[in-house]
Amino acid sequence: MTDEILVRADHISKFFKVAGGRMLHAVEDVSLDIHRGETLGLVGESGCGKSTLGRTMMGIYRPTKGKLYYAGKEVDLSNRKDRIAFSKKAQIVFQDPYASLDPRMTVGSIIQEGMEIHGLYDEQRRRERVAELLDIVGLNREHANRFPHEFSGGQRQRIGIARALAIEPEFIVCDEPISALDVSIQAQVINLLHDLQQKMGLTYLFIAHDLNIVRYISDRIAVMYLGSMVELAQSGELYANTLHPYSKALLSAVPIPDPDLETTKHRQIIEGDVPSPINKPKGCAFSSRCPLACDKCREAAPQLREAAPGHFVACHLVK
Ligand code: SF4
Numbered sequence: 001m002t003d004e005i006l007v008r009a010d011h012i013s014k015f016f017k018v019a020g021g022r023m024l025h026a027v028e029d030v031s032l033d034i035h036r037g038e039t040l041g042l043v044g045e046s047g048c049g050k051s052t053l054g055r056t057m058m059g060i061y062r063p064t065k066g067k068l069y070y071a072g073k074e075v076d077l078s079n080r081k082d083r084i085a086f087s088k089k090a091q092i093v094f095q096d097p098y099a100s101l102d103p104r105m106t107v108g109s110i111i112q113e114g115m116e117i118h119g120l121y122d123e124q125r126r127r128e129r130v131a132e133l134l135d136i137v138g139l140n141r142e143h144a145n146r147f148p149h150e151f152s153g154g155q156r157q158r159i160g161i162a163r164a165l166a167i168e169p170e171f172i173v174c175d176e177p178i179s180a181l182d183v184s185i186q187a188q189v190i191n192l193l194h195d196l197q198q199k200m201g202l203t204y205l206f207i208a209h210d211l212n213i214v215r216y217i218s219d220r221i222a223v224m225y226l227g228s229m230v231e232l233a234q235s236g237e238l239y240a241n242t243l244h245p246y247s248k249a250l251l252s253a254v255p256i257p258d259p260d261l262e263t264t265k266h267r268q269i270i271e272g273d274v275p276s277p278i279n280k281p282k283g284c285a286f287s288s289r290c291p292l293a294c295d296k297c298r299e300a301a302p303q304l305r306e307a308a309p310g311h312f313v314a315c316h317l318v319k
Contacts, residue, residue: 001038001219005072006203007057007090007171008033012066014049014056018278025277026052028227029066031304036170039197039204041218041235043211043250047274049227050207051095054173057205058090059083070171088118091164095176097156101148107134107159108144114167133162137192154185161192165200174206178213190217211250215239223247226285227277229304233311243313245290246270284316292317 014027027049034040034057042050055061057068062077069075070089076082091114094100101110111130115121121129131141137158148156157177164172174193178186194217196202208214214221214235221238223231223246231244242248249270272289275281283300287293296316304314 002036004036005033006036006038006070007205008069009053009057010067010069012053012056012063012068014052014061015064022278025227025280027056030224030227030229031066032057032222032229032232034171034203034205035219036203037197037201038219039206039217041214041221042205042207042224043209043214043221044224045209045250045274047277048224049277050224051175053224054092054175054205054207058092058171058173059086060092084118088167089169090171090173091167091169092173092175093157093160093164093177096180097153097160098148098180100160101156101163103148106145106147107139107151110148110159111144111162111166114163118167120167129166130162133165136165136196137162152185153181154188157181157185157189158192161189161196165196169202171203171205174204176207176209179208179210186213193217211253223250226274226280228285228314229312230286230315231311231313232304233308237308237311241308241311243307243311243318244315245292245317246286284314 009030009032012027012030016024016026018024030053042054044050052061056063059075059077067074068077070086075086108130111133112126115126115129130144134141134143139155139158148159151159178189181189190213193204197204206214206217218235220233221235222229223244225246231238231247238247239251242251270289275288281288282298284290284293284297284302287297290297302314302316304312307313307318
């Protein structure tokens with residue numbers, strides 16, 4: 001990881017209009033820097049806005065408010081030229097390798113498609129590159145002529161990774177890339193992503209709900225709740241000195257691979273469901289489920305602030 005900030009979300013919000021003209025506040029006022037070569041883990045329950053933030057940070061969605069910067073320059077997603085230039089740098093690996101690959105296309109065509117869209121290389125070089133990419137992700141060159149349904153889930157995710165790498169991006173949003181895979185395959189895909197990062201100097205935004213996985217691949221971890229970032233710290237610091245009540249509850253839900261410890265561990269269960277992002281609670285968004293909520297929490301939203309060097313948290317009760 002370097003000191004250079006590669007991707008910067010500057011006070012980004014993303015709202016969607018829903019039935020009745022109301023607004024769904026999927027992401028609200030999130031600021032986040034990702035350094036070149038870094039893996040930033042983004043964690044939270046389903047519906048917390050992490051995928052929407054990931055898609056906004058790689059240009060699939062235009063932010064409703066705020067700005068996106070890439071390598072120090074603002075990316076204007078309403079400008080076609082900016083959008084195309086940014087799409088050469090930023091790619092995504094999707095969660096569901098079954099749904100994200102067109103079943104009518106051969107693996108070779110799927111991997112080649114991005115090169116064609118961006119006018120990269122001649123026909124022969126594209127075919128060579130497909131073969132190289134299949135090698136890189138641990139598949140066989142002969143697989144280029146087969147169709148997605150002929151592969152297992154782990155192999156399909158490798159195809160998805162080869163497709164993302166085809167145009168030589170610098171930044172990859174990994175949107176829960178292993179959650180649809182068998183546990184036995186998950187570590188292989190994580191190791192592949194890690195090796196690719198070492199070889200190619202890639203920068204990842206790694207989205208997950210499983211704190212176990214994020215712990216080992218991430219340099220820093222950001223925790224989201226109901227569209228807002230509630231905690232951000234170096235990976236080791238976040239686990240050793242968890243500050244936000246929601247992060248603590250998420251961490252206590254992670255199983256420990258030791259049966260003795262597991263039975264004696266205190267589990268902090270989060271009561272209730274995540275409130276609707278159409279109708280958020282007043283004050284702290286977590287106040288309707290937080291065991292420590294007080295009157296102040298129900299009145300005023302806490303701001304994200306630096307509680308320790310490099311460790312940011314949004315909670316009234318953290319000193
Ligand atoms: Fe809980 Fe209050 Fe902190 Fe929100 S601000 S997390 S409700 S203690």
